[in-house]
Amino acid sequence: xxxxxxxxxxRRMLRRSRSVWVAAAVLLAGAAAAFVIVETVRFALGLPAxxxxxxxxxxxxxxxxxxxxxxxxxxxxFGVACLWGALSPGRxxxxxxxxxxxxxxxxxxxxxGSLSRSAARAAGTAPAQVRTHVARRRADIExxxxxxxxxxxxxxxxxxxxxxAPLALSPSLATRARVARQGALS
Amino acid sequence: MSGGGRRTANRLAxxxxxxxxxxxxxxxxxxxxxxxxxxxLPVADVVEDLVAAxxxxxxxxxxxxxxxAALLVLLAVLWALAPRRGRIRSAVETxxxxxxxxxxxxxxxxxxxxxxxxxxxxxxxxxxxxxRWVRLxxxxxxxxxxxxxxxxVRTALVDLDAALGVPLPAVVHLTTGVRTALARxxxxx
Numbered sequence: 001x002x003x004x005x006x007x008x009x010x011r012r013m014l015r016r017s018r019s020v021w022v023a024a025a026v027l028l029a030g031a032a033a034a035f036v037i038v039e040t041v042r043f044a045l046g047l048p049a050x051x052x053x054x055x056x057x058x059x060x061x062x063x064x065x066x067x068x069x070x071x072x073x074x075x076x077x078f079g080v081a082c083l084w085g086a087l088s089p090g091r092x093x094x095x096x097x098x099x100x101x102x103x104x105x106x107x108x109x110x111x112x113g114s115l116s117r118s119a120a121r122a123a124g125t126a127p128a129q130v131r132t133h134v135a136r137r138r139a140d141i142e143x144x145x146x147x148x149x150x151x152x153x154x155x156x157x158x159x160x161x162x163x164x165a166p167l168a169l170s171p172s173l174a175t176r177a178r179v180a181r182q183g184a185l186s
Numbered sequence: 187m188s189g190g191g192r193r194t195a196n197r198l199a200x201x202x203x204x205x206x207x208x209x210x211x212x213x214x215x216x217x218x219x220x221x222x223x224x225x226x227l228p229v230a231d232v233v234e235d236l237v238a239a240x241x242x243x244x245x246x247x248x249x250x251x252x253x254x255a256a257l258l259v260l261l262a263v264l265w266a267l268a269p270r271r272g273r274i275r276s277a278v279e280t281x282x283x284x285x286x287x288x289x290x291x292x293x294x295x296x297x298x299x300x301x302x303x304x305x306x307x308x309x310x311x312x313x314x315x316x317x318r319w320v321r322l323x324x325x326x327x328x329x330x331x332x333x334x335x336x337x338x339v340r341t342a343l344v345d346l347d348a349a350l351g352v353p354l355p356a357v358v359h360l361t362t363g364v365r366t367a368l369a370r371x372x373x374x375x
Contacts, residue, residue: 003317003355004316005314005316005317005319005355006319006355006356006357009312009314009319009321009357010357012193013321013357013359015193017193017196018193018196018197018200019192019196019266021196021200022196022199022200022266023266023267025199025200025203025266026199026203026262026263026265026266027263027266029203029206029207029262030259030262030263033255033258033259034259036255037252037255037256037259040248040251040252040255041248041249041252043245043248044245044248044249044252046245054248055230055234058229058230058233059230061210061213061214061229062213062214062216062226062227062228062229062230063217063226064214064216064217064218064225064226068214069214069215069218071210071214072210072211072212072213072214072215073211073214075207075208075210075211075214076207076208076211076215077207078203078204078207079203079204079205079206079207079208079209079210079211080204080207080208081204082200082201082203082204082207083200083201083204083205083208084204085197085200085204086197086198086200086201086204087197087201094359097336099340101340101343101344101347101353102343102355102356102357102358103357103358104336104339104357104358104359104360105357105358105359105360106332106360107359107360107361107362109361109362110326110330110332110360110361110362111332113326113328113329113330113362114329114330114331114332114333116329117329117330117331120329127329163332163333164332166333166336167332167333167336
Protein backbone atom coordinates (compact mmCIF):
# COMPACT_ATOMS: atom_id res chain seq x y z
CA UNK A 1 0.00 0.00 0.00
CA UNK A 2 2.13 2.80 -1.32
CA UNK A 3 -0.02 5.90 -0.95
CA UNK A 4 1.13 9.32 -2.20
CA UNK A 5 1.96 10.17 1.44
CA UNK A 6 4.24 7.14 1.71
CA UNK A 7 5.88 7.79 -1.66
CA UNK A 8 6.56 11.40 -0.73
CA UNK A 9 7.88 10.44 2.71
CA UNK A 10 10.23 7.86 1.17
CA ARG A 11 11.51 10.37 -1.39
CA ARG A 12 12.13 12.91 1.39
CA MET A 13 14.37 10.39 3.12
CA LEU A 14 16.71 10.55 0.11
CA ARG A 15 17.52 14.18 1.01
CA ARG A 16 19.23 15.45 4.10
CA SER A 17 17.43 17.84 6.44
CA ARG A 18 19.14 21.20 6.98
CA SER A 19 17.67 21.84 10.43
CA VAL A 20 21.02 21.48 12.25
CA TRP A 21 22.69 23.72 9.67
CA VAL A 22 19.96 26.36 10.10
CA ALA A 23 20.13 26.19 13.90
CA ALA A 24 23.90 26.75 13.85
CA ALA A 25 23.64 29.62 11.35
CA VAL A 26 20.84 31.34 13.27
CA LEU A 27 22.74 31.02 16.56
CA LEU A 28 25.89 32.53 15.01
CA ALA A 29 24.00 35.37 13.35
CA GLY A 30 21.96 35.85 16.53
CA ALA A 31 25.14 36.23 18.60
CA ALA A 32 26.47 38.90 16.22
CA ALA A 33 23.10 40.67 16.22
CA ALA A 34 22.92 40.50 20.03
CA PHE A 35 26.23 42.40 20.27
CA VAL A 36 24.88 45.15 18.00
CA ILE A 37 21.60 45.26 19.95
CA VAL A 38 23.43 45.63 23.29
CA GLU A 39 25.53 48.49 21.92
CA THR A 40 22.42 50.15 20.44
CA VAL A 41 20.59 49.94 23.78
CA ARG A 42 23.61 51.39 25.62
CA PHE A 43 23.65 54.26 23.10
CA ALA A 44 19.90 54.81 23.64
CA LEU A 45 20.39 54.86 27.44
CA GLY A 46 23.24 57.35 27.09
CA LEU A 47 25.79 54.92 28.52
CA PRO A 48 29.36 54.66 27.20
CA ALA A 49 29.93 51.95 24.58
CA UNK A 50 30.87 48.50 25.86
CA UNK A 51 33.28 47.80 22.96
CA UNK A 52 32.19 50.15 20.14
CA UNK A 53 29.06 52.25 19.62
CA UNK A 54 26.69 51.77 16.64
CA UNK A 55 28.40 54.51 14.59
CA UNK A 56 31.87 53.12 15.40
CA UNK A 57 30.75 49.59 14.42
CA UNK A 58 29.61 50.82 10.99
CA UNK A 59 32.78 52.88 10.51
CA UNK A 60 35.03 49.96 11.54
CA UNK A 61 33.35 47.41 9.29
CA UNK A 62 33.22 49.67 6.22
CA UNK A 63 36.50 51.52 6.78
CA UNK A 64 38.90 48.95 5.34
CA UNK A 65 40.65 48.56 8.70
CA UNK A 66 42.25 45.22 9.70
CA UNK A 67 39.40 44.60 12.14
CA UNK A 68 36.84 45.43 9.42
CA UNK A 69 38.55 43.13 6.92
CA UNK A 70 38.61 40.33 9.51
CA UNK A 71 34.89 40.81 10.10
CA UNK A 72 34.41 40.80 6.31
CA UNK A 73 36.34 37.54 5.92
CA UNK A 74 34.27 35.86 8.62
CA UNK A 75 31.07 37.18 7.04
CA UNK A 76 32.21 35.92 3.62
CA UNK A 77 32.87 32.41 4.96
CA PHE A 78 29.53 32.45 6.79
CA GLY A 79 27.65 33.68 3.71
CA VAL A 80 29.22 31.13 1.37
CA ALA A 81 28.52 28.30 3.83
CA CYS A 82 24.88 29.37 4.21
CA LEU A 83 24.35 29.74 0.44
CA TRP A 84 25.98 26.36 -0.13
CA GLY A 85 23.56 24.86 2.40
CA ALA A 86 20.60 26.53 0.71
CA LEU A 87 21.49 25.67 -2.89
CA SER A 88 23.23 22.27 -2.70
CA PRO A 89 21.08 19.21 -3.43
CA GLY A 90 21.63 17.74 0.05
CA ARG A 91 21.76 14.10 -1.01
CA UNK A 92 21.74 11.67 1.88
CA UNK A 93 23.56 8.76 0.20
CA UNK A 94 20.46 6.60 -0.03
CA UNK A 95 18.47 4.88 -2.77
CA UNK A 96 14.87 3.88 -3.09
CA UNK A 97 13.58 0.43 -3.91
CA UNK A 98 9.91 0.65 -4.76
CA UNK A 99 7.68 -2.18 -3.62
CA UNK A 100 3.98 -2.97 -3.77
CA UNK A 101 3.64 -3.16 0.00
CA UNK A 102 6.15 -0.54 1.15
CA UNK A 103 9.06 1.40 -0.34
CA UNK A 104 12.48 0.44 0.99
CA UNK A 105 15.17 3.09 1.44
CA UNK A 106 18.67 1.60 1.36
CA UNK A 107 21.81 3.39 2.60
CA UNK A 108 24.70 3.43 0.14
CA UNK A 109 26.86 1.94 2.92
CA UNK A 110 24.56 -1.08 3.06
CA UNK A 111 24.72 -1.41 -0.73
CA UNK A 112 28.51 -1.22 -0.69
CA GLY A 113 28.70 -3.97 1.92
CA SER A 114 26.30 -6.17 0.00
CA LEU A 115 28.22 -5.66 -3.25
CA SER A 116 31.47 -6.52 -1.48
CA ARG A 117 29.88 -9.71 -0.22
CA SER A 118 28.68 -10.71 -3.72
CA ALA A 119 32.06 -9.84 -5.22
CA ALA A 120 33.97 -11.84 -2.61
CA ARG A 121 31.75 -14.84 -3.24
CA ALA A 122 32.15 -14.57 -7.04
CA ALA A 123 35.91 -14.07 -6.80
CA GLY A 124 36.47 -16.72 -4.15
CA THR A 125 38.37 -14.31 -1.92
CA ALA A 126 38.05 -13.24 1.68
CA PRO A 127 35.67 -10.28 2.27
CA ALA A 128 38.60 -8.21 3.54
CA GLN A 129 40.12 -8.39 0.04
CA VAL A 130 37.19 -6.52 -1.51
CA ARG A 131 36.47 -2.80 -1.24
CA THR A 132 33.42 -1.12 -2.75
CA HIS A 133 32.89 2.58 -3.22
CA VAL A 134 29.37 3.73 -4.11
CA ALA A 135 29.12 7.04 -5.96
CA ARG A 136 26.03 8.79 -7.32
CA ARG A 137 25.53 6.50 -10.35
CA ARG A 138 28.22 3.85 -10.10
CA ALA A 139 29.65 1.35 -7.65
CA ASP A 140 33.36 0.61 -8.02
CA ILE A 141 34.39 -2.81 -6.70
CA GLU A 142 38.10 -3.31 -6.10
CA UNK A 143 39.35 -6.86 -5.57
CA UNK A 144 42.76 -7.96 -4.44
CA UNK A 145 42.95 -11.61 -5.56
CA UNK A 146 44.67 -14.32 -3.57
CA UNK A 147 48.06 -15.04 -5.16
CA UNK A 148 47.82 -17.90 -7.63
CA UNK A 149 44.04 -17.65 -7.98
CA UNK A 150 43.19 -15.33 -10.90
CA UNK A 151 39.92 -13.39 -10.78
CA UNK A 152 37.90 -12.38 -13.83
CA UNK A 153 36.62 -8.84 -13.37
CA UNK A 154 33.64 -9.42 -15.67
CA UNK A 155 32.38 -12.26 -13.45
CA UNK A 156 32.60 -10.07 -10.36
CA UNK A 157 30.88 -7.21 -12.15
CA UNK A 158 28.08 -9.53 -13.27
CA UNK A 159 27.67 -10.86 -9.72
CA UNK A 160 27.33 -7.33 -8.40
CA UNK A 161 24.76 -6.39 -11.04
CA UNK A 162 22.75 -9.55 -10.36
CA UNK A 163 22.79 -8.83 -6.60
CA UNK A 164 21.20 -5.39 -6.90
CA ALA A 165 19.06 -5.84 -10.05
CA PRO A 166 15.96 -7.19 -8.22
CA LEU A 167 15.87 -4.05 -6.06
CA ALA A 168 15.26 -1.74 -9.07
CA LEU A 169 17.04 1.07 -7.25
CA SER A 170 16.34 4.73 -7.85
CA PRO A 171 18.71 6.45 -8.60
CA SER A 172 19.96 3.46 -10.55
CA LEU A 173 23.41 2.05 -9.88
CA ALA A 174 25.85 0.50 -12.36
CA THR A 175 28.68 -1.70 -11.10
CA ARG A 176 32.28 -1.75 -12.27
CA ALA A 177 34.87 -4.23 -11.02
CA ARG A 178 38.63 -3.76 -11.01
CA VAL A 179 41.12 -6.47 -10.11
CA ALA A 180 44.41 -5.43 -8.52
CA ARG A 181 47.55 -6.46 -10.43
CA GLN A 182 49.26 -7.80 -7.36
CA GLY A 183 47.65 -10.54 -5.31
CA ALA A 184 47.64 -11.05 -1.58
CA LEU A 185 48.78 -14.01 0.45
CA SER A 186 45.80 -15.42 2.29
CA MET B 187 4.22 23.51 9.29
CA SER B 188 4.47 20.36 7.15
CA GLY B 189 7.80 18.59 6.65
CA GLY B 190 8.16 19.87 3.09
CA GLY B 191 7.23 23.43 4.10
CA ARG B 192 9.71 23.34 6.93
CA ARG B 193 12.47 22.19 4.57
CA THR B 194 11.68 25.00 2.13
CA ALA B 195 11.71 27.49 5.01
CA ASN B 196 15.09 26.13 6.13
CA ARG B 197 16.53 26.73 2.67
CA LEU B 198 15.04 30.24 2.52
CA ALA B 199 16.49 31.05 5.96
CA UNK B 200 19.93 29.83 4.89
CA UNK B 201 19.74 31.79 1.63
CA UNK B 202 18.72 34.98 3.51
CA UNK B 203 21.55 34.61 6.03
CA UNK B 204 23.97 33.84 3.19
CA UNK B 205 23.04 36.99 1.28
CA UNK B 206 23.33 39.06 4.50
CA UNK B 207 26.79 37.60 5.14
CA UNK B 208 27.94 38.34 1.60
CA UNK B 209 26.53 41.87 1.94
CA UNK B 210 28.58 42.53 5.09
CA UNK B 211 31.66 41.04 3.38
CA UNK B 212 31.15 43.28 0.35
CA UNK B 213 30.87 46.42 2.50
CA UNK B 214 34.02 45.45 4.44
CA UNK B 215 36.03 44.63 1.32
CA UNK B 216 34.82 47.63 -0.73
CA UNK B 217 37.95 49.81 -0.20
CA UNK B 218 40.11 46.91 -1.45
CA UNK B 219 37.82 45.77 -4.26
CA UNK B 220 37.19 49.23 -5.73
CA UNK B 221 40.18 51.46 -4.91
CA UNK B 222 39.01 53.97 -7.53
CA UNK B 223 35.89 54.68 -5.45
CA UNK B 224 38.07 56.91 -3.29
CA UNK B 225 37.49 55.28 0.09
CA UNK B 226 35.05 53.21 2.08
CA LEU B 227 31.31 53.09 1.49
CA PRO B 228 29.62 55.84 3.55
CA VAL B 229 27.37 53.36 5.35
CA ALA B 230 27.27 55.30 8.63
CA ASP B 231 26.36 58.54 6.80
CA VAL B 232 23.58 56.78 4.89
CA VAL B 233 22.18 55.38 8.15
CA GLU B 234 22.30 58.82 9.78
CA ASP B 235 20.51 60.34 6.78
CA LEU B 236 17.81 57.67 7.03
CA VAL B 237 17.40 58.34 10.76
CA ALA B 238 17.12 62.08 10.08
CA ALA B 239 14.55 61.43 7.35
CA UNK B 240 12.23 59.67 9.82
CA UNK B 241 11.83 62.89 11.79
CA UNK B 242 12.34 60.98 15.05
CA UNK B 243 15.26 61.53 17.37
CA UNK B 244 18.34 59.27 17.15
CA UNK B 245 17.58 57.80 20.59
CA UNK B 246 14.00 56.92 19.65
CA UNK B 247 15.14 55.26 16.41
CA UNK B 248 17.81 53.36 18.37
CA UNK B 249 15.14 52.03 20.77
CA UNK B 250 12.86 51.00 17.89
CA UNK B 251 15.72 49.34 15.96
CA UNK B 252 16.95 47.48 19.04
CA UNK B 253 13.44 46.27 19.90
CA UNK B 254 12.68 45.08 16.36
CA ALA B 255 16.08 43.38 16.03
CA ALA B 256 15.74 41.69 19.44
CA LEU B 257 12.28 40.42 18.51
CA LEU B 258 13.54 39.06 15.17
CA VAL B 259 16.53 37.34 16.81
CA LEU B 260 14.32 35.82 19.51
CA LEU B 261 11.81 34.50 16.96
CA ALA B 262 14.57 33.13 14.71
CA VAL B 263 16.30 31.31 17.56
CA LEU B 264 13.02 29.87 18.86
CA TRP B 265 12.09 28.71 15.34
CA ALA B 266 15.48 27.18 14.63
CA LEU B 267 15.64 25.33 17.92
CA ALA B 268 11.99 24.21 17.94
CA PRO B 269 11.77 20.44 18.49
CA ARG B 270 10.95 18.29 15.48
CA ARG B 271 7.23 17.86 15.38
CA GLY B 272 5.15 15.13 13.90
CA ARG B 273 6.32 12.15 15.94
CA ILE B 274 3.52 10.42 17.79
CA ARG B 275 3.27 7.33 19.98
CA SER B 276 0.32 5.51 18.43
CA ALA B 277 0.84 3.85 15.05
CA VAL B 278 -2.81 2.87 14.48
CA GLU B 279 -6.08 4.34 15.73
CA THR B 280 -9.10 2.62 14.27
CA UNK B 281 -12.56 1.88 15.66
CA UNK B 282 -11.52 2.83 19.17
CA UNK B 283 -8.44 0.61 19.12
CA UNK B 284 -5.08 2.28 19.61
CA UNK B 285 -1.90 0.39 18.73
CA UNK B 286 1.30 1.81 20.14
CA UNK B 287 4.39 2.14 17.94
CA UNK B 288 6.28 -0.09 20.39
CA UNK B 289 3.84 -2.92 19.56
CA UNK B 290 4.56 -2.51 15.84
CA UNK B 291 8.27 -2.52 16.59
CA UNK B 292 7.91 -5.67 18.66
CA UNK B 293 6.00 -7.52 15.93
CA UNK B 294 8.56 -6.65 13.25
CA UNK B 295 11.46 -7.45 15.57
CA UNK B 296 9.92 -10.81 16.36
CA UNK B 297 9.45 -11.58 12.64
CA UNK B 298 13.06 -10.68 11.93
CA UNK B 299 14.48 -12.49 14.98
CA UNK B 300 15.82 -15.33 12.82
CA UNK B 301 17.22 -13.04 10.11
CA UNK B 302 20.93 -13.38 10.76
CA UNK B 303 21.89 -10.08 9.10
CA UNK B 304 19.42 -7.97 11.11
CA UNK B 305 20.90 -6.37 14.23
CA UNK B 306 18.17 -4.00 15.39
CA UNK B 307 14.71 -2.72 14.51
CA UNK B 308 13.33 0.68 15.45
CA UNK B 309 9.85 1.99 14.60
CA UNK B 310 8.82 5.65 14.61
CA UNK B 311 5.36 6.97 13.75
CA UNK B 312 4.93 10.33 12.04
CA UNK B 313 1.65 12.25 11.85
CA UNK B 314 0.94 14.34 8.79
CA UNK B 315 -2.15 16.17 7.64
CA UNK B 316 -2.97 13.37 5.20
CA UNK B 317 -2.47 10.61 7.71
CA ARG B 318 0.18 8.81 9.68
CA TRP B 319 3.01 6.55 8.61
CA VAL B 320 5.60 4.40 10.27
CA ARG B 321 9.32 4.41 9.55
CA LEU B 322 10.88 1.02 10.23
CA UNK B 323 14.61 1.46 10.64
CA UNK B 324 16.40 -1.86 10.25
CA UNK B 325 20.11 -1.97 11.12
CA UNK B 326 22.05 -4.61 9.23
CA UNK B 327 25.28 -6.47 9.83
CA UNK B 328 28.38 -5.42 7.83
CA UNK B 329 28.37 -6.94 4.32
CA UNK B 330 24.78 -8.12 4.75
CA UNK B 331 23.08 -10.21 2.07
CA UNK B 332 20.79 -7.44 0.82
CA UNK B 333 18.48 -9.61 -1.28
CA UNK B 334 17.87 -11.91 1.68
CA UNK B 335 17.38 -8.96 4.07
CA UNK B 336 14.84 -7.35 1.74
CA UNK B 337 12.94 -10.63 1.36
CA UNK B 338 12.86 -11.08 5.14
CA VAL B 339 11.64 -7.52 5.66
CA ARG B 340 8.85 -8.02 3.13
CA THR B 341 7.78 -11.18 4.95
CA ALA B 342 7.86 -9.26 8.24
CA LEU B 343 5.51 -6.67 6.75
CA VAL B 344 3.07 -9.43 5.75
CA ASP B 345 3.25 -10.72 9.35
CA LEU B 346 2.63 -7.19 10.62
CA ASP B 347 -0.44 -6.72 8.43
CA ALA B 348 -1.80 -10.09 9.58
CA ALA B 349 -1.22 -9.21 13.24
CA LEU B 350 -2.79 -5.75 13.05
CA GLY B 351 -5.61 -6.63 10.67
CA VAL B 352 -4.99 -3.44 8.68
CA PRO B 353 -2.16 -2.61 6.28
CA LEU B 354 0.04 -0.06 8.04
CA PRO B 355 1.48 2.73 5.84
CA ALA B 356 5.21 2.18 6.23
CA VAL B 357 8.61 3.03 4.82
CA VAL B 358 11.48 0.65 5.53
CA HIS B 359 14.98 2.07 5.99
CA LEU B 360 17.85 -0.40 5.70
CA THR B 361 20.77 1.28 7.38
CA THR B 362 23.94 0.94 9.39
CA GLY B 363 24.81 2.32 12.82
CA VAL B 364 26.88 1.88 15.93
CA ARG B 365 25.77 -1.73 16.28
CA THR B 366 26.86 -2.39 12.69
CA ALA B 367 30.31 -1.01 13.46
CA LEU B 368 30.59 -3.28 16.50
CA ALA B 369 29.17 -6.40 14.80
CA ARG B 370 31.05 -8.94 12.74
CA UNK B 371 30.12 -9.76 9.18
CA UNK B 372 28.76 -13.20 8.44
CA UNK B 373 31.04 -15.67 6.70
CA UNK B 374 30.77 -15.75 2.92
CA UNK B 375 30.35 -19.41 1.96
